[in-house]
Amino acid sequence: MYRRGQAVPRTFPGVMFLGGDAGILPLKDESFDSVLCLDVIEHVDDPSAVACEVWRVLKKEGSAYFSTPVRGVNFLPDSERYTRFLHEHWGHKRLYSREEFISLLKGAGFTGVRTEDYMHLTTRAFLYLHYAATSLSGRVDGRLARAAERLLYGASRVDEKIRFWSAFATMAQAKK
Numbered sequence: 001m002y003r004r005g006q007a008v009p010r011t012f013p014g015v016m017f018l019g020g021d022a023g024i025l026p027l028k029d030e031s032f033d034s035v036l037c038l039d040v041i042e043h044v045d046d047p048s049a050v051a052c053e054v055w056r057v058l059k060k061e062g063s064a065y066f067s068t069p070v071r072g073v074n075f076l077p078d079s080e081r082y083t084r085f086l087h088e089h090w091g092h093k094r095l096y097s098r099e100e101f102i103s104l105l106k107g108a109g110f111t112g113v114r115t116e117d118y119m120h121l122t123t124r125a126f127l128y129l130h131y132a133a134t135s136l137s138g139r140v141d142g143r144l145a146r147a148a149e150r151l152l153y154g155a156s157r158v159d160e161k162i163r164f165w166s167a168f169a170t171m172a173q174a175k176k
Contacts, residue, residue, distance in 0.1 A: 023049030031057045035064040039169070041104070042068045042092045051108035058176045066105065067171045070117070071095035098170055110174035117170050 020026055022037075023046050035054050041047045054064050069092065096104070098115055105113050 023053055025053045025057055027057045029056055030059045030062075033059055033062050035062070037064065038067045039069075041066060042094055042096070045093065047094070047104060048107060051104055051110070055109045055176060060176055062176050064105075064110065064174045064176070065171065066101075066174065067169055068096055068101055069169045071097050071100075101170060101172060105172060105174045110176065112175040113172055114174075115170045115172045 018026070022040060022044060035058055037050065037054055041050055044050050051066075054066075058064055102113050102115060
């Protein structure tokens with residue numbers, strides 16, 4: 001029996017999930033060719049420890065991909081106040097400028113850090129629809145979720161063409 005708000009474990013053939021502290025990973029050094037750390041670093045108490053752990057478990061010449069919201073998004077009048085409210089609501093402990101984000105990754109030992117903005121206004125709106133669809137359908141592969149994914153893909157194409165909207169987030173590729 002699960003209580004409301006409690007995570008429901010899911011199983012997928014051939015996939016193992018491991019839960020734990022991202023700052024102290026129970027994994028061997030140089031275990032992975034690539035690591036994804038997407039929309040995590042802004043939620044943790046010690047982001048340097050997380051970045052260092054990702055670097056440690058990454059094989060030589062491996063790539064890590066990090067993403068985080070961008071501080072100072074202003075696409076509408078008075079949007080800074082609303083953005084701050086949303087970040088607090090989502091449990092973000094800190095927000096980074098692009099320069100601070102790159103510095104964090106370089107401080108962990110990463111080289112060749114490249115960033116690219118993503119999640120502009122249109123994409124972000126349809127991402128919320130996707131979250132709602134997966135929550136309502138109870139599964140990621142539901143018909144409603146697939147429709148929302150198509151809208152999200154279309155929204156990302158619109159955002160590629162209309163770049164005057166500020167990005168909500170940045171993605172970094174970092175090499176070991």
